[in-house]
Amino acid sequence: MKRIKDLREYIDELDQLGDIKNVTREVDPYLEMAAVTRRGYDLHAPAPLFNNIRGAAKGMRAFGAPAAVSSMASQPAARVALSVGLPASASWLDIVECLTRSIKAEPIAPRIVETAPCKQHILHGDEASLDLFPIPYLHDGDGGPYCNTWGTIVARTPDGKWTNWSIARIQKLDAHRMTGLFMLPQHIAMVWEEWRKIGKPMPFALVQGCEPALPIVSSMPLGDYVNEGDYLGGHFGEPIEVVRCETIDLEVPASAEIVIEGHVSLDRDAEEGPFGEYPGYVVTDTSMQPVYHIECISYRDGAIWPFIPEGRPIDEYHTAVGVAMSAQTLSLLRDAELPITTVWSPLETANHWVFVTVPANWREQLPGVNSEAFCKKIAETIWNTKFGSICPIIYVLDDDIDPSNPHDYLWAVATRCHPTKRHVIDYGPILPLLACYTDEERHAHTGERIVHDCLQLAPEAGRQPHSSFRGAYPKEIQDRVLKYWDQ
Structure with missing residues (x-):
């Protein structure tokens, strides 16, 4: 270093x-x-x-x-x-x-x-x-x-x-x-x-x-x-x-x-x-x-x-807080002995969203725990911190998604986040600077927060594979395409 x-x-x-x-x-x-x-x-x-x-x-x-x-x-x-x-x-x-x-x-x-x-x-x-x-x-x-x-x-x-x-x-x-x-x-x-x-x-x-x-x-x-x-x-x-x-x-x-x-x-x-x-x-x-x-x-x-003239993303507030808050959150979740791959607060969202990704085998590491309970535990760990007030929206995703890549996370949120179900709503402290809240909520410093369970089904339950270059073709076909790509 x-x-x-x-x-x-x-x-x-x-x-x-x-x-x-x-x-x-x-x-x-x-x-x-x-x-x-x-x-x-x-x-x-x-x-x-x-x-x-x-x-x-x-x-x-x-x-x-x-x-x-x-x-x-x-x-x-x-x-x-x-x-x-x-x-x-x-x-x-x-x-x-x-x-x-x-x-x-x-x-x-x-x-x-x-x-x-x-x-x-x-x-x-x-x-x-x-x-x-x-x-x-x-x-x-x-x-x-x-x-x-x-x-x-x-x-x-x-x-x-x-x-x-x-x-x-x-x-x-x-x-x-x-x-x-x-x-x-x-x-x-x-x-x-x-x-x-x-x-x-x-x-x-x-x-x-x-x-x-x-x-x-x-x-x-x-x-x-x-x-x-x-x-x-x-x-x-x-x-x-x-x-x-x-x-x-x-x-x-x-x-x-x-x-x-x-x-x-x-x-x-x-x-x-x-x-x-x-x-x-x-x-x-x-x-x-x-x-x-x-x-x-x-x-x-x-x-x-x-x-720094703070404002619409992306500036230093978003980069600094993005890495700093994500690192502290990742440390706390691992201290809670939860199976976590990484944490990222997307810069493009002005740090209003937090993504938590987990390994495919998380069910083996937490036997008897369903995805709703897992997501609720993740959210409670984050919200019960001094910086939880700046984390109003949390998404829990499988780690086949790179949460720092907008192409990945926008696709995942759109296709894995149920429009009305599979979420947990909590009421608690909020930072009054957050733009998504009403005037009444900002003045009271309290409002609703949500965690979205975007986890896929267990593999044995019929999880859908990606229909992408990496997900829909055998490796030998991928290798052949890459070998001759410049031609």
């Missing part, structure tokens, strides 16, 4: 693959920079590196689509694969399996280093201004520019026992203040509540432009009180280097391009939103949220600010 240790090395790797587009003309951070990136998602274009941004301090750069679908049709998962240490040729399901294995790896705590390139410029007080940086206004209708869509928030509980690295959206209020979502059961909200209980503002650090595995792992729904830094060290088999902050008692990844330090208010005293969210729609609701008060900013020469 090859660890890419900072954002610049990662950009160089992508550039060698032809997956970077250097944008040298002047671009406006108000909508234009995001629009270029959004158009790139639609075309599966190389990731744009913006080198000339109106209003930003000289030398500042921005990087769009850092972990989107690659521009190389034969290697669509290349950006995420390279980020987590795999070859560019790895598939989405290879990445899921790799991250799943790392959940069981021995955690390795980060290692503190004396200094890092992010200490080249250190600003305090009024000089610590967000106005220096190319912070993008992402969607027409947003409540303002958004300072965080691909950076990691570092926070620690008051007792010092849990250091959380996570991603949550953060909106710029002015040069020295930001606000963002704090919603339970998000870990950032859990840590903030601990500080509220003792009546002290929560120290925070927001890091932009770290080594590429960090945002992927910051998206993972790891268990409560699990340190992402320890998981990432275990994943790579070596400690992640961290450096101490300037004004607060926290350490941040030493690979950072930019570090923003300060404290979060005790009260919800700023309006946050609207914002174009991952289901593909602008969420017009606003809410009162805490304020991040900035006290210090440090950064590298020619700092690079990564960003």
Whole structure:
């Protein structure tokens, strides 16, 4: 496994693959920079590196689509694969399996280093201004520019026992203040509540432009009180280097391009939103949220600010959450001793669907269990997690289907999912950002969820074979056709 240790090395790797587009003309951070990136998602274009941004301090750069679908049709998962240490040729399901294995790896705590390139410029007080940086206004209708869509928030509980690295959206209020979502059961909200209980503002650090595995792992729904830094060290088999902050008692990844330090208010005293969210729609609701008060900013020469204009699939929310949630789900289902081949949340569905595939011999491994009970157990295992609220629709399929291939899963859902039968409906917590629910359900944070039993009959009961090239012809005929195909 090859660890890419900072954002610049990662950009160089992508550039060698032809997956970077250097944008040298002047671009406006108000909508234009995001629009270029959004158009790139639609075309599966190389990731744009913006080198000339109106209003930003000289030398500042921005990087769009850092972990989107690659521009190389034969290697669509290349950006995420390279980020987590795999070859560019790895598939989405290879990445899921790799991250799943790392959940069981021995955690390795980060290692503190004396200094890092992010200490080249250190600003305090009024000089610590967000106005220096190319912070993008992402969607027409947003409540303002958004300072965080691909950076990691570092926070620690008051007792010092849990250091959380996570991603949550953060909106710029002015040069020295930001606000963002704090919603339970998000870990950032859990840590903030601990500080509220003792009546002290929560120290925070927001890091932009770290080594590429960090945002992927910051998206993972790891268990409560699990340190992402320890998981990432275990994943790579070596400690992640961290450096101490300037004004607060926290350490941040030493690979950072930019570090923003300060404290979060005790009260919800700023309006946050609207914002174009991952289901593909602008969420017009606003809410009162805490304020991040900035006290210090440090950064590298020619700092690079990564960003993602979330929206209709496929962008980084879908790729990162797709692999992260699938890996955690696969691990939990296997821990429950259920026979599972893989788990995948299709990127094209904005992560509203989850596919679970199982081996043909699952009945032998679960004697006396029918398919409805099996599917119900799978769904309950998923729904009884902190991320179960973002999994409203689950399909259980045989593993003759590749759930990462739309040609496979659309055919399977259409032909194996009964229009009105063979499903289990449950009522429980939902994420209010999910686009498929009513206003009443979103405001109540509860709604119906469903698991579809798409499993085929047992082989002895007359399962239908595929009428496809691989399924309808003897191997000798297949081999002959392939041998003479070019003729």
